[in-house]
Amino acid sequence: MTAGVLIFDQAEELDLVGPWEMLTMWKQVAGGPECLIVAEKVGPVTCAKGLTLLPHASFDDCPTLDLLVVPGGRGTRREVHNPAILDFIRQRAEGCQLALSVCTGAFLLQAAGLLDGKRATTHWESLDRLRALPGVEVLEERFTVDGKIWTSAGVSAGIDMTLAAIAHLAGDEVAGKVQLHAEYFPSDARYGGESVAAYLPRYARQGD
Amino acid sequence: MTAGVLIFDQAEELDLVGPWEMLTMWKQVAGGPECLIVAEKVGPVTCAKGLTLLPHASFDDCPTLDLLVVPGGRGTRREVHNPAILDFIRQRAEGCQLALSVCTGAFLLQAAGLLDGKRATTHWESLDRLRALPGVEVLEERFTVDGKIWTSAGVSAGIDMTLAAIAHLAGDEVAGKVQLHAEYFPSDARYGGESVAAYLPRYARQGD
Numbered sequence: 001m002t003a004g005v006l007i008f009d010q011a012e013e014l015d016l017v018g019p020w021e022m023l024t025m026w027k028q029v030a031g032g033p034e035c036l037i038v039a040e041k042v043g044p045v046t047c048a049k050g051l052t053l054l055p056h057a058s059f060d061d062c063p064t065l066d067l068l069v070v071p072g073g074r075g076t077r078r079e080v081h082n083p084a085i086l087d088f089i090r091q092r093a094e095g096c097q098l099a100l101s102v103c104t105g106a107f108l109l110q111a112a113g114l115l116d117g118k119r120a121t122t123h124w125e126s127l128d129r130l131r132a133l134p135g136v137e138v139l140e141e142r143f144t145v146d147g148k149i150w151t152s153a154g155v156s157a158g159i160d161m162t163l164a165a166i167a168h169l170a171g172d173e174v175a176g177k178v179q180l181h182a183e184y185f186p187s188d189a190r191y192g193g194e195s196v197a198a199y200l201p202r203y204a205r206q207g208d
Numbered sequence: 209m210t211a212g213v214l215i216f217d218q219a220e221e222l223d224l225v226g227p228w229e230m231l232t233m234w235k236q237v238a239g240g241p242e243c244l245i246v247a248e249k250v251g252p253v254t255c256a257k258g259l260t261l262l263p264h265a266s267f268d269d270c271p272t273l274d275l276l277v278v279p280g281g282r283g284t285r286r287e288v289h290n291p292a293i294l295d296f297i298r299q300r301a302e303g304c305q306l307a308l309s310v311c312t313g314a315f316l317l318q319a320a321g322l323l324d325g326k327r328a329t330t331h332w333e334s335l336d337r338l339r340a341l342p343g344v345e346v347l348e349e350r351f352t353v354d355g356k357i358w359t360s361a362g363v364s365a366g367i368d369m370t371l372a373a374i375a376h377l378a379g380d381e382v383a384g385k386v387q388l389h390a391e392y393f394p395s396d397a398r399y400g401g402e403s404v405a406a407y408l409p410r411y412a413r414q415g416d
Contacts, residue, residue: 014229014390017259021222021363024257037259044262049232051225051245052262054252103391124391142395154391155229159364167399176400182222183311183332183362185412186394187350191375192384204393 001033003067004092006105007055008039008085010048010075015102018159019069022178026166029181030174038062040084048073059088067165068096071158072103072123080111090114093148098165100150102158109149110136118146123154124201140202153201159184209241211275212300214313215263216247216293218256218283223310226367227277230386234374237389238382246270248292256281267296275373276304279366280311280331288319298322301356306373308358310366317357318344326354331362332409348410361409367392 003023005016016037026032039045039055046052057063070089079085089112093099101109106122107130109115116135121127121144131138143152143161145168152161163184167175179185190196190206197205211231213224224245234240247253247263254260265271278297287293297320301307309317314330315338317323324343329335329352339346351360351369353376360369371392375383387393398404398414405413 012229013225013232017221017225017229020259021220021225021257024221028257035258049229049236050243050264051228052264054260054262056258056260124388142393154389156367156390156392156394160395160397163399164397172399172401173403176398176404179399180332180404180407181362182364183409183412184364185350185398185408186364186396187368188394188396189368189372190384190393191371191380191387193380195381196384196388199388200393201391204391 001066002063003033003035003069004038004062004065005035005069006071007037007045007053008075008079009045010073011071012073012103012155013047013049013051014155015071015073015105015158016069018156019100019102019162021182022159022162022166025178025182026170026174029177030170032170033066036062048075059084064095065092066097068092068099070099070101070105070108072101072105076104076107080107086112096148097169098148098150100161100165102152102161103154106130106151109151114149118149119144120146120149120151121153122151124199127201142203209274210271211241211243211277212246212270212273213243213277214279215245215253215261216283216287217253218281219279220281220311220363221255221257221259222363223279223281223313223366224277226364227308227310227370229390230367230370230374233386233390234378234382237385238378240378241274244270256283267292272303273300274305276300276307278307278309278313278316280309280313284312284315288315294320304356305377306356306358308369308373310360310369311362314338314359317359322357326357327352328354328357328359329361330359332407335409350411
């Protein structure tokens with residue numbers, strides 16, 4: 001199996017490195033897929049917060065993918081108009097077992113035509129923008145599953161979605177091994193009280 | 209303020225990108241520090257799972273740091289014998305408000321002499337190895353705070369520690385803003401059941 005994690009200028013760092021860590025840990029501890037960072041072209045790509053990565057493959061030399069991860073970030077607002085990335089996503093998703101978006105990566109799936117008649121989610125701040133687009137039913141969940149299209153809420157939510165996808169593909173014990181080795185037993189600490197409460201998406205509201 | 213996130217060959221990806229995301233989000237949403245990835249030398253550095261990054265600064269051209277983040281990963285086993293990185297950590301931690309390690313980054317703090325008489329933690333798999341070293345009191349917590357030395361458990365735990373450090377430095381409302389924009393409201397899903405239970409560090413045991 002091969003997993004490709006997409007990158008483009010101003011992709012959000014944790015959107016892609018969260019799933020990357022879970023997928024590569026799966027490879028290390030339980031024979032998971034080969035994992036590649038894939039960009040339109042070879043050469044350095046700078047993420048939304050200034051981290052610069054070197055992709056492993058370009059769209060032209062990328063091998064067949066079984067899993068595709070599409071991150072979000074500020075750069076999606078430009079990339080939804082880039083036929084090269086939309087063609088890549090559409091064509092590669094076709095052959096994949098699962099195609100996953102994180103955060104505003106959902107807008108790239110939508111622009112590629114992959115959310116027609118699907119349930120999906122995105123970063124809380126962009127839920128209304130996604131609702132305004134045709135063909136997609138927007139849910140306020142940590143992540144959504146609709147056939148082979150999985151979408152997550154913002155930034156850190158890609159970690160939760162990827163672990164669930166590993167459980168789906170390889171079983172609960174393998175996902176447990178990945179969770180243990182990434183020591184993903186996150187704190188439930190909440191900061192900001194009332195100043196945050198009004199913005200919370202449905203899944204994050206306590207006692208809702 | 210300036211925050212430096214250290215990198216070296218075979219540093220663990222999420223160890224550094226988790227804190228990076230929280231610190232750079234702090235900069236974006238609430239005037240947090242300038243953030244830099246710092247390596248011994250300029251040029252590409254490949255992490256433990258194959259992600260290649262380009263650091264922003266070398267030890268020689270790194271500006272004064274107010275925060276230092278030291279990731280873990282396989283590469284720490286080599287770097288604990290590298291005087292250049294230990295000198296850098298020791299000297300820069302001196303001038304910092306906080307020096308934070310993630311995962312087995314604690315072994316770099318220890319080798320630099322920064323854990324003498326301190327409480328600290330590390331990845332669950334390396335707790336006994338840290339206990340065997342002199343001068344440090346090892347706790348099985350998600351993260352530890354001892355004066356200006358903060359240490360976290362494995363890989364993903366750096367996110368929780370960094371958010372708590374932001375709350376400590378800038379207050380609960382600022383940490384709330386960072387948490388909200390990174391949408392860090394993680395799932396409490398647990399995978400693997402009994403096959404995982406025996407390995408859990410104390411803080412991750414349910415009903416303990």
